[in-house]
Amino acid sequence: MLGISPQFSGITFSGSPLDRLGNHRRDAAWLAARRQDASTRYLLLHELKPLVKLTEAGAALVWFPAQFVTAGAQDTNALADAPCVLLGQVDGATYFALDADGLEGIAGLADETHKFIDVRSIAPQLAPGEAAVLAQARSMIDWHKRHGFCAQCGSRSAMEDAGYSRRCGNEACKAQHFPRTDPVVIMLAVHDGNLLLGRQPQFMPGMYSALAGFMEPGESIEEAVRRELHEEAGVRVGDVRYIASQPWPFPSSLMIGCIAEVTDPTIAVDRHELEDARWFSREQAEKMLAASTGLNAPLRLPPPIGLAHHIVKHYLQGNPR
Numbered sequence: 001m002l003g004i005s006p007q008f009s010g011i012t013f014s015g016s017p018l019d020r021l022g023n024h025r026r027d028a029a030w031l032a033a034r035r036q037d038a039s040t041r042y043l044l045l046h047e048l049k050p051l052v053k054l055t056e057a058g059a060a061l062v063w064f065p066a067q068f069v070t071a072g073a074q075d076t077n078a079l080a081d082a083p084c085v086l087l088g089q090v091d092g093a094t095y096f097a098l099d100a101d102g103l104e105g106i107a108g109l110a111d112e113t114h115k116f117i118d119v120r121s122i123a124p125q126l127a128p129g130e131a132a133v134l135a136q137a138r139s140m141i142d143w144h145k146r147h148g149f150c151a152q153c154g155s156r157s158a159m160e161d162a163g164y165s166r167r168c169g170n171e172a173c174k175a176q177h178f179p180r181t182d183p184v185v186i187m188l189a190v191h192d193g194n195l196l197l198g199r200q201p202q203f204m205p206g207m208y209s210a211l212a213g214f215m216e217p218g219e220s221i222e223e224a225v226r227r228e229l230h231e232e233a234g235v236r237v238g239d240v241r242y243i244a245s246q247p248w249p250f251p252s253s254l255m256i257g258c259i260a261e262v263t264d265p266t267i268a269v270d271r272h273e274l275e276d277a278r279w280f281s282r283e284q285a286e287k288m289l290a291a292s293t294g295l296n297a298p299l300r301l302p303p304p305i306g307l308a309h310h311i312v313k314h315y316l317q318g319n320p321r
């Protein structure tokens with residue numbers, strides 16, 4: 001249902017067509033009206049999985065009309081009270097995500113052609129706009145599920161602002177909490193035309209990727225890139241160039257893709273973090289990129305769902321921004 005936005009860049013989970021409507025989130029009357037409008041659509045997440053319609057033509061998210069949610073169809077009459085997050089609006093229709101866990105009748109919505117499928121598995125098969133909206137829905141619903149209590153005083157908190165904050169219920173505290181996004185740097189280190197790639201023990205056999213790590217408080221993107229590459233692979237880095245970013249809703253990361261110019265290419269692998277890291281020639285990397293969607297190549301890069309795929313491709317195409 002949700003198509004490709006003009007900004008679509010080919011990076012999975014980016015390119016949402018929705019206007020997020022940040023200025024309407026506190027307007028209770030507007031929200032109540034939109035929630036019941038005939039053009040409104042709801043995405044139901046069951047154990048953080050969306051209901052997907054599978055046809056020969058492909059996969060698409062199942063969007064339920066407002067009537068289904070508010071009229072109590074199919075024993076799901078608790079749906080109207082389920083935790084609900086505003087996703088946004090496009091072409092005059094408003095979209096919401098509902099946490100349908102624990103509601104009677106939800107599992108029964110699945111049948112031969114409609115299945116609840118985990119986001120990582122289904123995302124590459126969805127229209128890009130739908131994958132992006134699904135990322136937003138999954139991260140938001142997951143945050144509410146894990147943040148029912150105030151981090152300041154431990155009292156129960158409640159959803160506010162159409163899902164974009166929680167307020168502590170303790171009158172003496174009333175602290176407001178906001179959904180988190182955790183920045184991760186993912187960087188392709190290069191030196192003399194060669195590419196530094198590594199693998200973690202849990203990777204599929206033969207897969208090598210750009211190195212990555214969570215940013216730390218009080219750190220710039222460039223500093224995080226230099227620190228991670230030195231900690232994990234021992235190399236020293238000079239210039240760092242930002243290339244592209246990707247929302248990664250497991251649960252709420254933002255991948256920040258960079259290319260890093262290495263000044264000292266001597267490798268010392270941190271075996272706690274990596275199984276291996278080594279330099280690959282441009283020719284090797286081109287073959288690994290071409291093999292990225294298969295499972296049988298002895299050496300390959302991650303498939304296009306991962307940002308590493310796009311950063312390596314960008315570098316190989318010799319198109320630095």
Ligand SMILES: [Zn+2]
Nearest residue numbers: 150153168173
């Ligand atoms: Zn509190």
